[in-house]
Amino acid sequence: MSIDKDLLDRLMEGRSPGDLFGKTGILAELTKALAERALSTEMDVHLDEERGEEPPEGQNQPPNRRNGRSQKTVTTDSGKVVLNIPRDRNGTFDPMLIAKYQRRFPEFDRKIVSMYARGMTTREIQGHIEEIYGVEASPSLISAITDAVMEEVTAWQNRPLEPCYPIVFMDAIRVNIRSDGAVSNKAVFVALAVLPDGTRDVLGLWFQANEGAKFWAKVLSDLRNRGVQDILIAVVDGLKGFPQAIEAAFPQTRVQTCIVHLLRHSMNFAIQRPQSRRGRPQGDLHGGGCRCCRTGSG
Numbered sequence: 001m002s003i004d005k006d007l008l009d010r011l012m013e014g015r016s017p018g019d020l021f022g023k024t025g026i027l028a029e030l031t032k033a034l035a036e037r038a039l040s041t042e043m044d045v046h047l048d049e050e051r052g053e054e055p056p057e058g059q060n061q062p063p064n065r066r067n068g069r070s071q072k073t074v075t076t077d078s079g080k081v082v083l084n085i086p087r088d089r090n091g092t093f094d095p096m097l098i099a100k101y102q103r104r105f106p107e108f109d110r111k112i113v114s115m116y117a118r119g120m121t122t123r124e125i126q127g128h129i130e131e132i133y134g135v136e137a138s139p140s141l142i143s144a145i146t147d148a149v150m151e152e153v154t155a156w157q158n159r160p161l162e163p164c165y166p167i168v169f170m171d172a173i174r175v176n177i178r179s180d181g182a183v184s185n186k187a188v189f190v191a192l193a194v195l196p197d198g199t200r201d202v203l204g205l206w207f208q209a210n211e212g213a214k215f216w217a218k219v220l221s222d223l224r225n226r227g228v229q230d231i232l233i234a235v236v237d238g239l240k241g242f243p244q245a246i247e248a249a250f251p252q253t254r255v256q257t258c259i260v261h262l263l264r265h266s267m268n269f270a271i272q273r274p275q276s277r278r279g280r281p282q283g284d285l286h287g288g289g290c291r292c293c294r295t296g297s298g
Contacts, residue, residue: 032081035097042095043086050092064090075104075137112137116146121178157204163229167194168203170219170236171258172211187211189219203228213241220249 043066050064069084087093094100115125122139130137169192177186189206203223208215216239231253236242243255 031076032083035081035083038097039083039086039095042097043088043093046093047088050090064088064092072098073103074098112142112145113149116142116149158226161203161223161226161228162193162195163227165193165203165228165231166196167233167235168192168231169194169258170216170234170242177207184209189215191219191223211239213239213245216242217245217248220245224249 047064047066065088067087067089069086071082072085073080073082075081083098085095085098112125115128120128122142125142126137126139170190172187172189174185175188176183187208187210189208189211191203193201193203195201204219206215206219206222228250231246231250233254233256234246234250235256235258236246237258246253246255
């Protein structure tokens with residue numbers, strides 16, 4: 001949906017381009033106006049729903065109605081905004097846009113999590129938010145937000161899985177991870193399933209200093225504990241001991257070596273000069289490798 005140009009002209013009338021951002025800029029005013037309009041609409045829907053419900057037997061309460069407004073300061077992407085929150089007489093209105101005890105819009109929390117995921121420290125995030133948005137975010141607030149996300153990550157990592165998957169790609173990638181103020185290079189073990197309808201589902205991520213068949217055995221055991229009973233085809237690289245680890249956990253699973261890994265390893269048996277000629281068209285043919293190899297380290 002496009003915004004009418006005449007409306008934009010009226011909004012900018014008497015203002016300079018520099019008035020667009022900042023605590024008293026147009027964006028802050030628009031955020032306030034749109035949020036309050038949405039809250040008012042939510043209140044209308046809430047009152048209509050309550051009026052449509054039959055009162056409890058033996059009670060003859062008057063219909064619920066509006067009961068003024070209360071102010072709440074919330075943190076948004078444009079800075080802090082004071083909103084007038086509508087109230088109802090029965091006190092049953094709990095808006096979806098900004099909950100009763102919520103002081104930040106969800107998008108603000110997502111930005112903090114995004115910066116944290118990029119390896120920024122708590123102090124760096126605090127300085128960035130204050131510089132860009134003019135909002136002071138305490139280290140305890142940032143830690144509380146990231147800790148809440150970690151709880152969701154833990155719940156996702158331990159979620160129940162389907163009893164059977166047609167295809168599961170298993171490989172490890174090397175990434176730099178910041179932990180306790182230091183950056184180290186670790187292996188991230190990835191299990192990517194292909195579902196019967198063709199969609200993909202990441203079954204889990206596991207972290208270890210190095211890739212090895214012994215740790216893959218722990219990963220496979222974790223998959224079994226979360227409900228996986230069978231995997232039809234497991235696509236892996238040529239890691240020594242990996243097929244045996246799969247067979248121990250899922251005896252009926254067919255192990256398929258990633259085709260691009262096979263092509264790479266076959267080059268080890270070619271003499272040096274023809275190797276470049278043979279290797280080039282194969283790389284072009286497969287467009288840089290399958291998903292397993294583009295994400296793998298083997």
